Amino acid sequence: MRSAPQGRSKIYAIAQVILSSLGFLTSLAAAGILLSFGLFGGMISPQTASDAGVMLVIGWTSLLIAFAFVPALISAYFFLQGKSIPGLNKSIQKIVLVVFFVVWILSIVVVLLTSQYQALNLITSLLVLPLVLVPILFFFYIGARNLSLGNRLRAWGAVAFNFAITMPVVLMVELLLFAVIFLVVAVWLAGQPDLLSQIMRYSEQISNGVFESLEAEKMLVDLISQPIVLNGSILVIAILVPLIEELFKPMAIWFLAGKHLTTSQGFVGGLIGGACFAMLESLGAVGIPADSEWLFLLFGRTGTGLLHVTLSGMVGWGFASAFYNKKWGRAIFTYISAVTIHGLWNFFALLSGIVPLLPITEEMTNLPVILGQMGVYVLVLLFLVNLVLLFSINQRLQHQPAE
Numbered sequence: 242m243r244s245a246p247q248g249r250s251k252i253y254a255i256a257q258v259i260l261s262s263l264g265f266l267t268s269l270a271a272a273g274i275l276l277s278f279g280l281f282g283g284m285i286s287p288q289t290a291s292d293a294g295v296m297l298v299i300g301w302t303s304l305l306i307a308f309a310f311v312p313a314l315i316s317a318y319f320f321l322q323g324k325s326i327p328g329l330n331k332s333i334q335k336i337v338l339v340v341f342f343v344v345w346i347l348s349i350v351v352v353l354l355t356s357q358y359q360a361l362n363l364i365t366s367l368l369v370l371p372l373v374l375v376p377i378l379f380f381f382y383i384g385a386r387n388l389s390l391g392n393r394l395r396a397w398g399a400v401a402f403n404f405a406i407t408m409p410v411v412l413m414v415e416l417l418l419f420a421v422i423f424l425v426v427a428v429w430l431a432g433q434p435d436l437l438s439q440i441m442r443y444s445e446q447i448s449n450g451v452f453e454s455l456e457a458e459k460m461l462v463d464l465i466s467q468p469i470v471l472n473g474s475i476l477v478i479a480i481l482v483p484l485i486e487e488l489f490k491p492m493a494i495w496f497l498a499g500k501h502l503t504t505s506q507g508f509v510g511g512l513i514g515g516a517c518f519a520m521l522e523s524l525g526a527v528g529i530p531a532d533s534e535w536l537f538l539l540f541g542r543t544g545t546g547l548l549h550v551t552l553s554g555m556v557g558w559g560f561a562s563a564f565y566n567k568k569w570g571r572a573i574f575t576y577i578s579a580v581t582i583h584g585l586w587n588f589f590a591l592l593s594g595i596v597p598l599l600p601i602t603e604e605m606t607n608l609p610v611i612l613g614q615m616g617v618y619v620l621v622l623l624f625l626v627n628l629v630l631l632f633s634i635n636q637r638l639q640h641q642p643a644e
Contacts, residue, residue, distance in 0.1 A: 264310040351364070380547050518549050520546075555575045556575050
């Protein structure tokens with residue numbers, strides 16, 4: 242039994258109690274609403290079963306987030322009471338990792354079986370969670386092995402902060418960015434009457450429910466065949482989005498800058514931010530399994546999860562170096578490196594998806610085609626680069642914990 246905290250530590254703990262309580266209640270309410278709509282929506286009409294399945298995945302995700310706030314709330318309560326914060330020892334942590342791996346394997350098998358039956362969407366959508374979450378936790382374990390953020394209160398507080406503050410901030414900034422892009426595109430389309438009328442015609446067909454997949458593909462090809470659209474998409478996805486995300490993902494450690502944050506603690510704080518971000522982004526992107534090809538999407542999102550965890554940890558390491566011993570050069574270098582790697586990942590992922598849709602003409606350079614065909618190999622290479630970075634930074638910080 243230790244003495245109750247005083248001063249700034251007490252204020253931080255109280256703020257964590259409030260933030261965690263509000264996060265738990267709002268996430269729990271959202272989960273109840275989403276799961277209810279998803280469950281009953283799938284029962285009403287087979288045509289809406291796919292959309293209802295996606296809603297179920299998001300509902301289970303909201304429930305998972307609600308439970309993620311609980312340890313932050315409990316740790317803050319114990320801290321305010323002057324009690325030791327309970328935790329798992331290393332042997333139990335290893336057992337938990339083995340259990341998670343077994344659950345991940347079983348989930349793949351069961352998902353492949355249940356995805357054939359829409360009536361089982363409630364089960365299938367639930368099993369999507371471990372399929373996305375377990376690899377992210379594994380990557381986090383590799384990066385954070387034998388390191389810590391300082392104490393359990395701070396670690397779980399970072400989790401709560403990322404879910405309650407960081408993700409909404411990133412979403413708002415990116416929505417603002419896309420709003421500006423929408424205005425620019427609207428102005429540009431005003432000078433393209435033929436393309437604008439074509440889009441308006443397609444929009445009318447969508448509203449009337451007579452829009453066919455071939456017409457959708459034709460409209461997409463027409464759009465991405467425009468140099469300004471293709472180049473603009475690359476600018477946004479490969480440059481602007483990485484600049485925003487790599488700056489804000491480790492945002493939780495900004496508020497620890499004045500608390501003697503070491504470089505290893507900054508790295509772990511960044512890993513937590515990257516893991517939380519990767520979980521929400523991937524669960525929002527994978528949807529519900531429809532066929533065996535869904536596994537390829539899942540494995541692709543696994544690579545994206547490693548990308549977010551590694552790069553956010555690296556930026557957190559750089560920021561903490563600036564906070565702790567004024568190494569601003571490292572902070573700038575790690576941020577630029579993370580943006581570059583993230584941008585390359587997005588660039589080749591984008592080209593891999595759209596180049597097969599582009600009409601190949603004599604006037605068209607072969608460069609986009611070649612880069613698109615290289616995409617898969619480059620993404621595999623970047624996956625390995627991120628894995629090596631994650632392991633090597635962990636090893637360096639284990640030997641120099643107070644660098």
